[in-house]
Amino acid sequence: MVAPMSESKSHPFDSLSPDLLIDAVESAGFVSDGRLLALNSYENRVYQVGIEDETPMIAKFYRPDRWRREQILEEHEFCFQLVDQELPVVPPWRDAEGNSLSEFGGFSFALFQRKGGRAPELDNLDNLFILGRLMGRIHGIGAMRPFKYRPKLDSKSFGWDSYKLISEQFMPKELRPAYDSLALDIMKKVEAILDDYGEINHIRVHGDCHSGNILWRDDNPHFVDFDDTRMAPAIQDLWMLLSGDRQEQTLQMAELVEGYREFYDFDVRELKLIEVMRTLRIMHHSAWIARRWSDPAFPRAFTWFNTPRYWSEHILQLREQFAALQEPPIQLMS
Structure with missing residues (x-):
């Protein structure tokens, strides 16, 4: 290694x-x-x-x-x-x-x-409707003007740069050929989807909208930690609220969008970007830990990272994600 x-x-x-x-x-x-x-x-x-x-x-x-x-x-x-x-x-x-x-x-x-609260129950469709409404309001304001200094979420910084770092400095020698071949195939597919999609409407988004950054109290959520806010497609803040299998995610997205549309227009085409965004996040997350490995807090917190088992499971996860990129996007129920 x-x-x-x-x-x-x-x-x-x-x-x-x-x-x-x-x-x-x-x-x-x-x-x-x-x-x-x-x-x-x-x-x-x-x-x-x-x-x-x-x-x-x-x-x-x-x-x-x-x-x-x-x-x-x-x-x-x-x-x-x-x-x-x-x-x-x-x-x-x-x-x-x-x-x-x-x-x-x-x-x-x-x-x-200080604000108290707990993580929201994202398998509760009523909660997702509420979150959709709030996200629609956030994006309505986020779309009013662009960031001048904050970066854009793109395939280079999240995908290609992550692949290069992991391959050159962290991937065990015996796993590198399999990783390189798979990562290149994935990034080519990502680029093909993006090219086919055409121009993306980038707006100011939360950027890291997972349950840990939402405090739920008395049926009212509060959004915290905008540290990763950047220019990105609106779907970046929605797909991270999905969980479960394809059928469950379809139902969840329908609730999110129903609430979202009360305050901001939802571009259905962006459903095509969900697996792209998910793929880039998976690659970027491993690279993020790698870039911070000299910080003593990271080896203590991510004890399983940078082991042959970790990288084998990472490759397996990317194989599953490569298959997901081949599938048609989820659809909103009419």
């Missing part, structure tokens, strides 16, 4: 000590009571920070050198636009001057109000 990449023995987040965390939060004008709780986040570092005589705040420290300042501010501005339209989004906290992004100790960080 090719040795995992290692940029250095230390990592930028190593300097994110409890004292630095508290000092950063207090630099924004709060007084911490010293209570810290690390939350489940790998790309960035996110903590619940106790505030004296007030509700705790959520402090998000952005991974250095991932997003430029103007890209983070575009994320924040999108959230503020959604909140202005009374959408249930948890936006960054702003100080008296309207600033939402702070700098401290070499880190960019933002603060958020």
Whole structure:
């Protein structure tokens, strides 16, 4: 097996000590009571920070050198636009001057109000109808103007670049021929589908709309963590809410779209992109872990990654996905 990449023995987040965390939060004008709780986040570092005589705040420290300042501010501005339209989004906290992004100790960080809730039950069709309505409202605002600095979801960054990284630096030698052949076939099929589809309408989307980024409480969902927001087809925020077999996904999509159409037009053609988006996400997810393997948090969290068994199962998953790319897209029931 090719040795995992290692940029250095230390990592930028190593300097994110409890004292630095508290000092950063207090630099924004709060007084911490010293209570810290690390939350489940790998790309960035996110903590619940106790505030004296007030509700705790959520402090998000952005991974250095991932997003430029103007890209983070575009994320924040999108959230503020959604909140202005009374959408249930948890936006960054702003100080008296309207600033939402702070700098401290070499880190960019933002603060958020704490919101409680649980993951939604995505097999509940009533829940999907509600989520469809909200997603239609989000996309209606997202389509008003494009991002200037945020990237676009495309086959190069999510597919080709992921394939190249895995093949050259992580795939075990004995599995590389099978992986290379399959990945090339997959990407050729993806490109053929995209070429046949023609021009894609890219809008501002959440970008990572899985159940972990939706807090459900009292039959009301709240969307959190717009860290992956980017320009993408609207279907990117819908297909990730699907689960189960083809028949179940067909029923689920029908509920999503019924709610969605109350606020924004749904382009039925985008159903052809579901398996393309799913394929690119599978490839990108493995490459994402690979790119972060020098971060000590990743080997601790993904203990099964970068083993022969993992890569064998990854190849099997891609074979199944290659078969799915050959199938006709799901259809909306009339």
